[in-house]
Amino acid sequence: MTKPVPGVRIGAKSNRFLVFGSVGNMAIKYGRPIEMRDGPRREAAVTAPPLDLVARPRRNRKAEWARRLVRENVLTTDDLIWPLFVADGTNKRTPVASMPGVDRISVDQCVRDAERALKLNIPCIALFPYTDPALRDDAGSEALNAKNLVCKSVRAIKREFPDLGVLCDVALDPFTSHGHDGLVEDGRILNDETVAVLVQQALVQAEAGCDIIAPSDMMDGRVGAIRRALDEAGFVDVQIMAYAAKYASAFYGPFRDAIGSAKALTGDKRTYQMDSANSDEALREVELDIAEGADMVLVKPGMPYLDIVRRVKDTFGMPTFAYQVSGEYAMIAAAAGNGWIDGDRAMMESLVAFKRAGADGVLTYFAAAAAEKLKQNG
Numbered sequence: 001m002t003k004p005v006p007g008v009r010i011g012a013k014s015n016r017f018l019v020f021g022s023v024g025n026m027a028i029k030y031g032r033p034i035e036m037r038d039g040p041r042r043e044a045a046v047t048a049p050p051l052d053l054v055a056r057p058r059r060n061r062k063a064e065w066a067r068r069l070v071r072e073n074v075l076t077t078d079d080l081i082w083p084l085f086v087a088d089g090t091n092k093r094t095p096v097a098s099m100p101g102v103d104r105i106s107v108d109q110c111v112r113d114a115e116r117a118l119k120l121n122i123p124c125i126a127l128f129p130y131t132d133p134a135l136r137d138d139a140g141s142e143a144l145n146a147k148n149l150v151c152k153s154v155r156a157i158k159r160e161f162p163d164l165g166v167l168c169d170v171a172l173d174p175f176t177s178h179g180h181d182g183l184v185e186d187g188r189i190l191n192d193e194t195v196a197v198l199v200q201q202a203l204v205q206a207e208a209g210c211d212i213i214a215p216s217d218m219m220d221g222r223v224g225a226i227r228r229a230l231d232e233a234g235f236v237d238v239q240i241m242a243y244a245a246k247y248a249s250a251f252y253g254p255f256r257d258a259i260g261s262a263k264a265l266t267g268d269k270r271t272y273q274m275d276s277a278n279s280d281e282a283l284r285e286v287e288l289d290i291a292e293g294a295d296m297v298l299v300k301p302g303m304p305y306l307d308i309v310r311r312v313k314d315t316f317g318m319p320t321f322a323y324q325v326s327g328e329y330a331m332i333a334a335a336a337g338n339g340w341i342d343g344d345r346a347m348m349e350s351l352v353a354f355k356r357a358g359a360d361g362v363l364t365y366f367a368a369a370a371a372e373k374l375k376q377n378g
């Protein structure tokens with residue numbers, strides 16, 4: 001039995017210690033690499049004839065400074081967009097059970113988190129509402145209320161922190177009694193009729209001061225319709241980040257808990273969100289949204305779709321974003337909370353993976369934690 005080594009902590013809330021193995025009396029500690037040292041080979045416990053190798057890729061990994069020198073991708077706070085869930089009340093934070101570490105927050109707390117984002121140098125936050133179930137209806141009409149939670153939050157944030165970017169999701173699911181992103185008739189999700197409502201929703205959000213309109217509904221033609229309406233209303237500088245390749249995914253589960261649409265949702269979203277088996281189709285979707293006026297495109301979910309991120313970036317060279325969605329967050333947070341993985345390392349590894357895949361930025365519930373970590377590491 002190996003004795004636990006103090007100071008090697010796994011998982012955010014875990015007090016357990018783990019030793020991965022030992023060589024002689026020297027423990028290999030998780031999280032602290034044993035650096036190679038230059039110099040003549042010491043007499044080793046195990047002997048073997050030297051291999052006749054010209055290339056030894058390990059040379060570039062011999063020490064942290066050497067690894068930093070050849071590192072291809074770097075995550076910075078500039079890459080982060082932080083999604084927040086807004087709810088009614090004052091001075092209120094309610095934990096989302098399926099997203100450990102994430103709260104639903106009242107508008108005043110939203111302003112505090114906006115301040116935290118600004119201090120952490122996070123360029124932009126994204127707002128999602130938990131709408132009072134009494135305000136939800138078939139048509140999602142609360143989406144068009146200029147005093148709804150999202151609009152109130154945008155105004156409050158912009159009043160105090162005009163230099164922080166604010167992104168608003170455009171879709172009806174936080175507002176509909178059936179939990180769908182669009183209008184439903186006879187079990188069908190109506191496309192063009194939904195787009196007409198989404199256009200109004202986008203205008204209401206732009207009017208409140210939103211900087212980036214992000215349609216997440218996957219109706220056909222909504223980007224063009226929203227762009228035209230924004231321009232006609234004088235919002236020529238309001239950007240559009242199109243959820244261009246958004247897949248019908250099981251990984252949205254915790255988000256639907258957070259906005260309270262999980263229980264309401266009847267059926268699934270497979271007639272508008274993409275089939276997870278498809279890749280070429282993502283390029284066609286992205287191409288259309290760019291042609292319709294998208295300034296930035298988004299792939300969602302993130303980690304299971306990194307191949308799509310890469311193809312989109314390589315094909316179009318557009319500002320390309322990925323959404324590390326609620327289920328991805330929940331998996332990492334839950335495993336870390338159980339002490340099964342090192343939460344901080346898994347977080348940073350998952351985020352740099354988006355950069356490696358070609359993403360310019362990531363929407364992630366880890367944004368603040370990752371920014372803290374980046375700050376610590378200076």
Ligand SMILES: NCc1[nH]cc(CCC(=O)O)c1CC(=O)O
Nearest residue numbers: 171173181216251252255325326
């Ligand atoms: N259109 C709503 C929307 N906007 C972002 C997400 C998911 C985000 C997440 O899971 O973190 C969803 C859920 C859905 O499409 O059902």
Ligand SMILES: [Mg+2]
Nearest residue numbers: 218219220285
């Ligand atoms: Mg589309």
